Amino acid sequence: MELLMLKAIIVGASGYTGAELANFLVRHPHIELAGLYVSPGSLDKGKKLSALYGHLLGVVDLPLQPLGNADIKTVCADIDIVILATAHEVSHDLVPLFLAQNTAVFDLSGAFRVQEAGFYDKFYGFTHQYPALLEKAVYGLAEWNFEAVKKTDLIAVPGCYTTASLTALKPLVEAGLIKDNTKPTINATSGASGTGRKASLASSFCEVSLQPYGVFTHRHKPEIDQHLGMPVVFTPHLGSFKRGILASINVQLKAGVTAQQVNQAYQNAYADKPLVRLMDGTYPALKNVVGTPFCDLGWAVDGEDLVAFSAIDNLLKGASSQAIQCINLRFGFAITTSLL
Numbered sequence: 001m002e003l004l005m006l007k008a009i010i011v012g013a014s015g016y017t018g019a020e021l022a023n024f025l026v027r028h029p030h031i032e033l034a035g036l037y038v039s040p041g042s043l044d045k046g047k048k049l050s051a052l053y054g055h056l057l058g059v060v061d062l063p064l065q066p067l068g069n070a071d072i073k074t075v076c077a078d079i080d081i082v083i084l085a086t087a088h089e090v091s092h093d094l095v096p097l098f099l100a101q102n103t104a105v106f107d108l109s110g111a112f113r114v115q116e117a118g119f120y121d122k123f124y125g126f127t128h129q130y131p132a133l134l135e136k137a138v139y140g141l142a143e144w145n146f147e148a149v150k151k152t153d154l155i156a157v158p159g160c161y162t163t164a165s166l167t168a169l170k171p172l173v174e175a176g177l178i179k180d181n182t183k184p185t186i187n188a189t190s191g192a193s194g195t196g197r198k199a200s201l202a203s204s205f206c207e208v209s210l211q212p213y214g215v216f217t218h219r220h221k222p223e224i225d226q227h228l229g230m231p232v233v234f235t236p237h238l239g240s241f242k243r244g245i246l247a248s249i250n251v252q253l254k255a256g257v258t259a260q261q262v263n264q265a266y267q268n269a270y271a272d273k274p275l276v277r278l279m280d281g282t283y284p285a286l287k288n289v290v291g292t293p294f295c296d297l298g299w300a301v302d303g304e305d306l307v308a309f310s311a312i313d314n315l316l317k318g319a320s321s322q323a324i325q326c327i328n329l330r331f332g333f334a335i336t337t338s339l340l
């Protein structure tokens with residue numbers, strides 16, 4: 001039987017999430033990786049991706065091509081899928097151009113994730129110019145929004161902290177187990193790859209330590225609130241390791257809720273979801289998820305107190321492998337295709 005082959009391109013392919021996407025797509029049995037793009041002025045244009053990422057030598061040797069806005073029609077000539085692994089402002093401008101070429105767009109940035117008046121002005125520093133597209137965009141939290149993902153051409157792939165947090169909290173909200181008028185408290189630590197590939201003082205080897213940042217102001221707090229349907233307290237931390245996010249989350253349960261009900265809520269949500277692993281009497285560790293597309297969840301209950309732990313690879317389940325899950329859903333492939 002002839003396989004259905006779709007053609008995909010990656011914009012922002014030289015970045016950390018872009019390179020991971022390329023590595024997944026070359027293994028995908030139904031998708032041809034048809035092009036890798038960077039900015040018109042990129043210092044890496046013309047180089048092979050494998051010249052930047054040695055582990056991709058002989059795996060992805062395609063060149064990084066400069067993408068100007070004027071090139072988009074030509075670039076999209078026979079392309080089905082565009083993945084944007086670009087900064088928020090860049091994605092904001094590119095999404096409408098690619099959608100106009102009838103491609104399905106999977107955007108890893110935050111540019112189309114949150115529908116709330118004034119949100120982009122306050123948290124991203126720009127005024128959103130495409131409210132109609134923002135309204136049409138589907139939030140690609142793959143284990144939850146799978147039906148909507150199947151029906152749209154604009155998927156806003158969730159943020160990394162948000163994926164870790166929502167995956168742990170949504171089953172509890174869904175089952176109505178969280179005490180009224182309380183806020184789950186999320187403390188999450190990310191590896192330095194969360195800041196992207198570009199050099200910056202804050203993420204340089206001698207500067208990175210273990211420190212909170214964005215206290216009460218991080219843009220993922222309103223993203224979590226909106227997609228959870230209740231407010232949280234969220235404190236991100238930057239850690240001195242390369243990859244992974246561990247979120248430790250405190251929740252107050254309604255009076256009388258039992259540990260068994262909590263276990264059941266997690267089972268109901270994820271028993272048939274192969275990329276969320278429920279830990280049995282033990283707790284997640286970054287070493288078990290880094291380099292994998294899994295989210296590992298563990299939890300413990302003590303009276304009305306619940307502590308939940310969620311671990312992901314920020315570049316994979318927190319970005320590129322979740323984008324591949326969304327592509328698989330959108331085009332009817334098995335959810336783990338090219339991921340496991």
Ligand SMILES: NC(=O)C1=CN([C@@H]2O[C@H](COP(=O)(O)OP(=O)(O)OC[C@H]3O[C@@H](n4cnc5c(N)ncnc54)[C@H](OP(=O)(O)O)[C@@H]3O)[C@@H](O)[C@H]2O)C=CC1
Nearest residue numbers: 012014015016017038039042085086108109194196197319
């Ligand atoms: N890192 C992470 O853990 C996560 C990242 N994300 C989001 O994913 C997106 C990508 O992140 P990440 O991979 O870390 O970023 P990087 O900074 O590592 O990569 C950004 C890429 O975009 C390219 N680029 C910049 N400007 C343009 C342009 N105008 N046109 C085309 N390409 C351009 C860069 O190449 P060049 O500058 O050479 O052109 C580079 O390839 C961001 O929106 C980020 O917020 C989401 C979840 C997790």
Ligand SMILES: CC(=O)N[C@@H](CCC(=O)OP(=O)(O)O)C(=O)O
Nearest residue numbers: 109110158159160190191194195
């Ligand atoms: C460690 C670190 O700096 N992490 C980034 C989040 C990663 C990211 O870029 O994700 P989004 O696209 O979801 O914003 C930050 O705190 O802004």
